Amino acid sequence: MLSSRYSPPEFDPYGDARADDENVLWPAPVAPGPLAARISLPGSKSLTNRELVLAALADSPSLLRAPLHSRDSTNMIEALRALGAGIAEQPGDSPFGPDLLVTPGELFGSTTIDCGLAGTVMRFVPPVAGLALGPTTFDADASARGRPMATMISSLRELGVDINDDGRASLPFTVHGTGAIAGGSITIDASSSSQFVSGLLLAAARFDNGLRLRHAGERLPSLPHIEMTIETLAARGVPVSSPAVGEWLVEPGRIAGRDVDIEPDLSNAAPFLVAALVAGGSVTITGWPSETTQVGADLLRLLPEFGATVSFADGALTVTAGDGIRAVDLDLTTGGELAPPLVALAALADGPSTFTGIGHIRHHETDRLAALTAEINKLGGEVTELDDGLRVVPKPLHGGVWQSYHDHRMATAGAILGLAVPGVEIENVATTAKTLPQFTELWQQLLGLSHDAAGVATV
Ligand SMILES: O=C(O)C1=C[C@@H](OP(=O)(O)O)[C@@H](O)[C@H](O)C1
Numbered sequence: 001m002l003s004s005r006y007s008p009p010e011f012d013p014y015g016d017a018r019a020d021d022e023n024v025l026w027p028a029p030v031a032p033g034p035l036a037a038r039i040s041l042p043g044s045k046s047l048t049n050r051e052l053v054l055a056a057l058a059d060s061p062s063l064l065r066a067p068l069h070s071r072d073s074t075n076m077i078e079a080l081r082a083l084g085a086g087i088a089e090q091p092g093d094s095p096f097g098p099d100l101l102v103t104p105g106e107l108f109g110s111t112t113i114d115c116g117l118a119g120t121v122m123r124f125v126p127p128v129a130g131l132a133l134g135p136t137t138f139d140a141d142a143s144a145r146g147r148p149m150a151t152m153i154s155s156l157r158e159l160g161v162d163i164n165d166d167g168r169a170s171l172p173f174t175v176h177g178t179g180a181i182a183g184g185s186i187t188i189d190a191s192s193s194s195q196f197v198s199g200l201l202l203a204a205a206r207f208d209n210g211l212r213l214r215h216a217g218e219r220l221p222s223l224p225h226i227e228m229t230i231e232t233l234a235a236r237g238v239p240v241s242s243p244a245v246g247e248w249l250v251e252p253g254r255i256a257g258r259d260v261d262i263e264p265d266l267s268n269a270a271p272f273l274v275a276a277l278v279a280g281g282s283v284t285i286t287g288w289p290s291e292t293t294q295v296g297a298d299l300l301r302l303l304p305e306f307g308a309t310v311s312f313a314d315g316a317l318t319v320t321a322g323d324g325i326r327a328v329d330l331d332l333t334t335g336g337e338l339a340p341p342l343v344a345l346a347a348l349a350d351g352p353s354t355f356t357g358i359g360h361i362r363h364h365e366t367d368r369l370a371a372l373t374a375e376i377n378k379l380g381g382e383v384t385e386l387d388d389g390l391r392v393v394p395k396p397l398h399g400g401v402w403q404s405y406h407d408h409r410m411a412t413a414g415a416i417l418g419l420a421v422p423g424v425e426i427e428n429v430a431t432t433a434k435t436l437p438q439f440t441e442l443w444q445q446l447l448g449l450s451h452d453a454a455g456v457a458t459v
Pocket residue numbers: 045046047119120192193194195198221222225336337360
C-alpha cells in the first residue's frame with residue numbers, strides 16, 4: 001500500500017478556491033506492469049481560452065461544447081464576466097463538465113482580474129480591458145507575477161491605451177480603458193512568449209484602425225500557438241494576413257459568434273502517452289483530432305524518435321512502446337510546452353539526449369530549465385542547463401521529494417519518473433488543476449489502479 005499522506009484536492013472550477021497545496025506529498029505510483037490503457041482527456045486550455053475571449057468580443061452568442069474546466073479556464077471566465085460578458089453553463093455531452101454559453105455584453109472596467117498562474121489570461125485579457133470603459137487592475141499568484149509582461153504593456157501603450165504599472169513593466173498593473181483602442185502599426189519583440197502576438201491578434205479586429213503587427217526579435221517560439229490564434233479568428237470571419245514572415249495584418253471588423261467543439265488537450269496527453277514508453281505496453285487517447293493546430297500533434301513525430309510506434313485509428317491515437325527508450329536530439333522551438341514530459345522520458349533513455357530551442361521556457365510557470373535540472377539531479381540524474389535547452393545524461397535514479405514549483409507540467413514530469421523509480425513523492429500535485437484537475441484520478445486509471453476514499457492508490 002502506498003503512503004496515505006495524499007487526499008484529492010477539493011477543486012471547484014467555478015469557485016475561487018486555490019488549488020495549490022504546498023504541504024502535501026503525493027506518492028507517485030510505480031507502474032505495476034506494461035500498460036493497456038484507453039484514456040479520455042478534458043478540453044484544450046489553449047483552445048478554450050481563445051474561444052472564450054473571441055466569444056466575449058463577438059457580435060452574437062457562442063456555445064463552447066466540451067470546454068476545459070480548470071483553474072486557467074476559471075480565471076478566464078471570471079475575468080471576462082467581470083468585464084461584462086455573460087457566461088452560463090449549459091448541460092452538454094462531456095463527462096468533464098458543462099458546455100458554456102457566452103453572450104457578449106458591453107465591456108466595463110472598474111474591476112480587478114486575477115490571472116492566477118495563467119499566461120493566457122495575463123496576455124489575452126489586457127487588450128480586452130483596453131476596449132472596456134473604466135480601470136481594470138490585473139494581478140496574479142505571487143509565483144506568476146514575474147512572468148514577462150513588458151511587451152504587452154508597451155504594445156498597448158503604443159496602440160493608445162493608458163496603463164499604470166508604477167514603472168514595474170510587470171504585474172500588477174492597471175489598464176485605464178476608454179471603451180476603444182486606436183490600433184495601428186507596431187513592432188514588438190515576442191521572443192519570450194508567442195502569447196504577446198496571440199493576445200494582440202485576438203482583439204485586433206475591434207481596434208478602430210485594426211492592427212499591423214511585426215515581430216522583430218531574436219526568435220519567435222511556439223508558432224503553432226500563433227497558427228491556432230489565426231485559425232480561431234478565421235473561423236469567426238476575421239482574416240489575418242501575413243505579408244511577411246513575423247508580420248500579421250488584421251483589418252477592423254466584426255468578430256462572429258459561433259458554436260464550437262473544443263478538442264481534447266493534446267499537450268496534456270503527453271505524460272500519458274510517454275507513460276507507455278516508460279512502463280511498456282500501449283496507451284490510447286480517445287477523441288484525437290485528425291487535423292489540429294495544437295502543438296501536441298507533434299507527439300506523432302516526436303515519440304517515434306524515442307522508439308515508440310504511433311498509430312491512429314477511429315479518432316484515437318495509440319502509442320506503443322518499442323525495445324527501450326532511445327536517446328534523442330530535439331529542437332523544441334515550436335513546442336516548448338512539451339519539454340517537461342519529454343525531458344523526464346530522456347532521463348530514462350539508453351544514452352544522452354539534448355533539447356534545444358527552449359530558452360523561453362525559463363519564463364513559463366517557473367524556470368523550467370532550472371527546475372527540471374534541479375529535480376532530476378536530486379533523484380541522482382545528470383542534467384545540465386544549456387543556453388537554450390538541456391543536456392540529459394541518464395543515470396540510475398532513486399526516490400525522493402520532487403518539487404512542483406506551482407507548475408502543472410513539473411508535477412506531471414515527476415509522475416512520469418515515478419512510474420519507473422520507487423519512492424518519488426510529488427509536492428503539490430494539486431497544482432495540476434491549472435489545466436487538468438482530474439490528473440491523479442486519470443493517472444490511476446492509466447495504471448489500472450483504483451483509489452480508496454482517501455485518494456490512496458491501490459492495485
Ligand atoms: O497561446 C497559448 O495558448 C500558449 C502559448 C505557448 O506560450 P509561449 O509562447 O509563452 O511558450 C505555450 O507554451 C502555452 O502553454 C500556451
